[in-house]
Amino acid sequence: MDYSLDLFSLTSLLGTIALILLLYIINNSLTGGESRKEPPGPRPWPLLGNLLQLDLKRPFVTLHEMSKKYGSIFTVYFGPNKVVVLAGFKTVKEALVGFAEEFGDRGPSKIFNDISQGHGIIFTNGETWKEMRRFALTTLRDFGMGKRLAEDKIVEECHYLIQEFEKHKGQPFDTTRPVNHATSNIISSIVYGSRFEYNDPRFKNMVARANENIRLSGSVSVQLYxxxxxxxxxxxxxxxxLTNVAETVNDVQNLITNLKDTLNPELCRGFVDCFLMRKRKTEDLHTLMTQYHEKNLIYSVTNLFAAGTDTTAATVRWGLLLMAKYPDIQNQVQQELDREVGSCQICAEDRKNLPYTDAVIHETQRFANILPLSIPHKTSKDVTFQGYFIKKDTLVIPLLASVLYDENEWENPHIFNPSHFLDKDGKFIKREAFLPFSAGRRACLGEGLAKMELFLIFTSLLQRFRFSPAPGVREEDLLLTPSVGFTLTTSPHELCATIR
Incomplete structure (x- = not known):
């Protein structure tokens, strides 16, 4: 027996182990001694990841259930893609606000990359995102986001929407199209400087394509893609x-061309005019590497149009459905409106005198849970969060559904209950865990506009109409199960809007 060979093998093994330990110690000292423990999670299969454990029609439900087993921060694999999920109000807020920079990048999504091609506001990172978001926020504020100028545009659109509802003369109809057209027109008046007629073929097609794309983006087949x-x-x-995107880009280009041909530097009509003038200024200065080019304009406009249409319209439709399902709550809203406003035109200033109505609108947003997965984030750098190490460029999902339904924050999270936003004296109260617009650097930039829209559209409709199920349908038969999509919209239904 050759003992020298065995001794050599043993020495080599011990040397290798010692080298590995030395490298570990060096690496640990270079990283400040931080724990490299990664978030726990279910064991993934090769290539498939945790695909077999996920309900791709409602992944937010599966992830919420997983959080109860693995905690408020855990790892799951969408196929081969590693994802860190943040669950519960405290964890989501700490990450998005307390670690805003570390969790502030937009996560990679193949379909959204295909759509935006690295341009626009919502799905970009780096200088493009910083400059486009800053410009969009400034411009939206200049055009009255959250102020009287925007309020006038919304009130005007409410009159057109009421006329559309009146055409049905109390007969059952689907509220989807007119409500979508109203919210689209509000953002269009800010983006383009004018609204569209509801029967304008190009406008109707643009709205339909935007809503279809948001729905298809959440489909099982696109998630697999x-x-x-x-x-x-x-x-x-x-x-x-992609066909819808190409057609919309063509329509937007034509609208921009018309605005460009009639551009007046002394009279800025909307977002597009402001962008064109900034673009002209950078060209005059021969600025290199400018973000003010045609593709950023086109995709910023399509971002604003889609985002400004879908979520607000979906929330309004949820509100009307809930009023038809819970007539006692509708009674209380209308009694408050009659008492505090009467037949006068409702304005944003009335909100402070309508605590119950305000609570109903907030509870609708919470209960409807329009964007349950948020839009995926990505870590911009290595980060240790709540004792767990998360590598740079890791996809992160702030599970907004787990915030709006957090049992530690809401008394009856699975029940539609306006009392969540009322104190014992019936006064409106703000709730920290109310985060339907997300939080931190990637919070919805149109939040102020959306809040004003929801209040004015909902109250204007409830002031004018009584909402009820179609004849032969009982209140208890109205389904509150959302349709499948990237956002959660109501299941198909019809309502009667009877003039009060």
Whole structure:
């Protein structure tokens, strides 16, 4: 027996172990001794990850259930893609606000990359995102976001929307199209400087395509494409999304061309005019690497149009459905409106005198849970958060559904209950865990406009109409199960809007 060979092998093994330990110690000292423990989670399968454990029609439900087992921060694999999920109000707020920079990048999503091509506001990072968001915020504020100028545009649109509802003469109808057209027109008046007629073919098609794309983006087939883009590039829904995008880009280009031909530097009509003038200024200064070019304009406009249409319209439709389902709550809203406003035109200033109505609107946003997964984030650098190490460029999902339904924050999270926003004296109270617009650097930039829209549209409609189910349908038969999509909209239904 050759003992010298065995001794050599043993020495080599011990030397290797010692070298590994030395490298570990050096690496640990270079990282400040931080724990490299990563968030726990279910064991993934090779390639498939945790796909078999996820309900892709309602992934937020599966993830919420997982959080009860693995904690408020855990790891899950969407196919081969590693994702860190943040659950519960305290964890989500700490990450998005307390670690705003570390969790502040937009996460990679293949379909959204295909759509935006690295341009615009919502799905970009770096200098493009910083400059486009800053410009959009400044311009929206200049055009009255949260102020009287925007209020006048919303009130005007409410009159058109009421006329559309009156055309049905109390007969059952689907509220989807007119409400979508109203919210689209409000953002269009700010972006383009003018509204569209509801029967304008181009406008109708743009609204329909925007809503269809948001719905298809949450479909099972598109989620599979995001996980396995090389295998699933052929899926029908992906092709439909890209066709819709191409058609919308063509329409937006034509609208921009018309505005460019009539541009007056002394009279800025909307977002597009402001952008064109900034673009002209940078060209005059021969500025290199400017963000003010045509593609950023086109995709910023489409971002604002889609975001300004879908979520607000969906919330209004949820509100009307809930009023029809819970007539006692509708009674209390209308009694308060009659008492405090009467037949006068409702204005934003009335909100402070309508605590119950305000509570109903807030509870609608909480209960409807329009954007349950938020829009994915990404870590901008290595970060240790709540004792767990998360590498740079890790996809992060702030689970907003777990915030709006957090059992530690809401008394009856699974029940529609306006009392969540009322004190014992019936006064409106703010709740920290009310985060339907997300939080931190990536919070919805149109939050102020959306809040004003929701209040004025909802109250104007309730002041004018009584909402009820279609004949033969009982209140208890109205379904509160949302339709599948990237955002949660109501299931298809019809309501009667009877003039009061």
């Amino acid at each position: 995001n996980m396995f883009p090389r295998l699933c590039y052929w899926v029908k829904n992906r092709k439909k999304i």
